[in-house]
Amino acid sequence: MRKLFFILTLTVPALSVFAQEPADALRFSWTTPGGTARQQAIGGAMTSLGGDLSAMFVNPAGLGFYKTGDFVISPGINFLKNKSTYYGRTEKDNRTGLSFGTTGVVLGTETRRGKNKSKTIAFAFGINRTASFGSNILYRGLNTQSSYSQKFLEEIGNDGDGNSVAGKYPFGASLAFNTYWIDTIGGGTNPNFNFQSRATVGNLIQEQVVTNRGGITELALAFAGSTNDKFFYGGSVALPFLHYEKESSFTEADATTNTGNKFDFGRIDENLTTSGVGLNGKFGIIYKPAEYVRLGVAVHTPTFYIMTDRYNATVTTNTESYKGNLTQSSGDFTNNTDAEFKYYLITPYRVMVSASYVLREIEDVRKQKGFLTADIEYVNHKASSYSTDPESDNTTETKSYLKSLNQAIDNAYKGTFNFKAGGELKFTTIMARLGLAYYGNPYKDLGHEEKGSRFSLSGGLGYRDKGFFIDLTYVHTMGKDVHFAYRVQNAAYSGAAVKQTGGNALLTLGFKI
Amino acid sequence: MKSKILLLALTVAFLSSCTTSYKSGQTPDDVYYSRSQPKEEYVNVEKQDDRQYRDNDDNYYEDQYLRMKVRNRYRWSDLDDPYYFSRRYNYSAYNCCCFGNPWTPSSYWNNHYNPYYNSNIIINPKTSVVYTGPRTFNLSSYNNNALTNSNYSNPKVKNNGGNNSNNNGSNTYSQPRNSNNNNSNAGNILREVFKGNSSSSSSGSNNSSSGSSNNNSSGSSSSSSSSSSSSSTPAPVRKF
Secondary structure, rough: OOOHHHHHHHHHHHHHOOOOOOOHHHHHHOOOOOOOHHHHHOOOOOOOOOOOOHHHOHHHHHOOOOOOOOEEOEEEEEEEEEEEEEEOEEOOOOEEEEEEEEEEEEEEEEEOOOOOOOEEEEEEEEEEEEEEEEEEEEEEEOOOOOOHHHHHHHHHHOOOOOOHHHHOOOHHHHHHHOOOOOOEEOOOOOOOOOEEOOOOOOEEEEEEEEEEEEEEEEEEEEHHHEEEOOOOEEEEEEEEEEEEEEEEEEEEOOOOOOOOOOOOOOEEEEEEEEEEEEEEEEEEEEEEOOOOOEEEEEOOOEEEEEEEEEEEEEEEEEOOOOOOEEEEHHHOOOOOOEEEEEEEOOOOOOOEEEEEEEEOOOOOOOOOEEEEEEEEEEEEHHHHHEEEEOOOOOHHHHHHHHHHHHHHHHHOOOOOEEEEEEEEEEOOOOEEEEEEEEOOOOOOOOOOOOOEEEEEEEEEEEEOOOOEEEEEEEEEEEEEEEEEEOOOOOOOOOOOOEEEEEEEEEEEEEEEO | OHHHHHHHHHHHHHHHHHHHHOOOOOEEOOOOOOOOOOHHHHHHHHHHHHHHHOOOOOHHHHHHHHHHHHHHOOOOHHOOOOOHHHHHOOOOOOOOOOOOOOOOOOOOOOOOOOOOOOOOOOOOOOOOOOOOOOOOOOOOHHHHOHHHHHHHHOOOOOOOOHHHHOOOOOOOOOOOOOOOOOOOOOOHHHHHHHHOOOOOOOOOOOOEOOOOOOOOOOOOOOOOOOHHOOOOOOOOOOOO
């Protein structure tokens, strides 16, 4: 056994490799950022409004409105229900968790005061949850078209060597082969075997259970300024810390009670942890062409991430009277360690334009009546790009695969427009807010009803007096997405249509400093 | 948890004190318009409150000491002795090599329960990573191939055949994630759950599938695979 392990450890790293799938890239670009309760209540629009700490994560120029200082903390709680439909059957799953929005400090002041020559500067330091991955997905269905095992068959391709198939694919096909989810076709000889699935293809009950956790927490430092209360500019540098955990379990079982067809069930459990740290910049301007009117433009640079994946897999197959109930883990090939892959990821840039109408821009809070604001954001989801880490796996095969992966991302996704709008009514110290947001479909239709969108309605109340302010917001989210347990090239397959319903209650407590 | 609440309360109290200048009058709203705080106010504070200044801690304590000594020369004379502190605290119960003093290097905080205690370091015998490649995926499946279009039937059409059809028109199920917990019997459990007969419960407080099971299946099959109830056996690597 030791000899076998030694041989495998020598061969495994040198094998032709595949890599992350495009869905991984989309997860890190199709995000719904958090913010302060005030910003979230108005749909997240903050490109032209300014005067709120969350501006440092949207358009830092908005910090140029600060001539005072704020310290804010934004705890929250959220829940997400997923209703997934797979081959006509719908299952529900849900999750509740804690969240937090923008928390930090901003200090602003006037450096020069006077008619047509006033100048302000502001500095801010803050942290924000720019993406939350937490969700539970569950679906089951009777699949009469294909089997997960066909994915293994495609993984081995034209490899006819039984020994190779038994050890060369330790996170998929090898586990399936050694547990007889897939098997050789009788009559063949090594190394010219053909392979078949032992699953009862055409009559399989399938189940997918996924638990997603983690998010992106961004730490940012921002600078902003203004001249003559007409032109505002700002920039920020941010370090996003990404952590994602996925536990996935897929099972397919013979839908009949036939104990003589040599297949009861096959099951693959996969665990993945992705962690990384990135760097990005955000820059923007806001211009006031007339009293009450604000126009804003902001650009978010692509985020450059240094990432590490750690993963493992286990396959269990019951072939009834044929080979019984067998299980094998990738750890059997990797000395019981998780596989580790280090790489670089660049996520898409973002561009946003916005307009606001503010009534009135005056110091006396009794005369401040409210505002309306709207943002349009463009995100090019297909601009995500993977590359190798020169200090890690930098082989030609991996480079080639990542190039193919980037091409697949190009094929699978597209640029989208997101819309955010909201308004506030102010009654001296009490404020009421409403907002909405729509995140467009990032999928290209590849023939499997790939489509998704998110829509949120939000409302909130705020109170501001005696040097502190408190804002309370509820955001109700409805979304559509599609989840694929597997994709195969040579058989029909289907994704589960996922309908999401979520809520996020957010509180922001702030102090003037 | 209590310490977190206490910390939060202290933070709020501290920050509340920062807002003193806004306790009276209006609280600026920077979204609309605000002005910087007039600097004159800070000057006034300094003038009026000269008894409280602490521009330098050394000066402050020296002033305090001089004031006390003026009031009672003998009582505070020990403070002039540069060895006063070392005499008083050396060899005391607070500075011995025993566990009484929590601040000494050999104290409770530096004993073997402290994960940062650097004596007798045990290095985690971490095994080296064997596989450093990426995860596997067949990217060709992301191409829009004709085969799937020809065979594909819309999965979201209800009553798609098989035993998941539903007589009352509702095809929504609320079974728990139960087949996730038993590898050896996953086939039987999945068939039972699929029929809507399972009563297993889900796990995790933040992680649940809702509701109880519904008996909406019109299927009549009963799963009874005898071998599926046996525990799974580790599979060897096949050899040819």
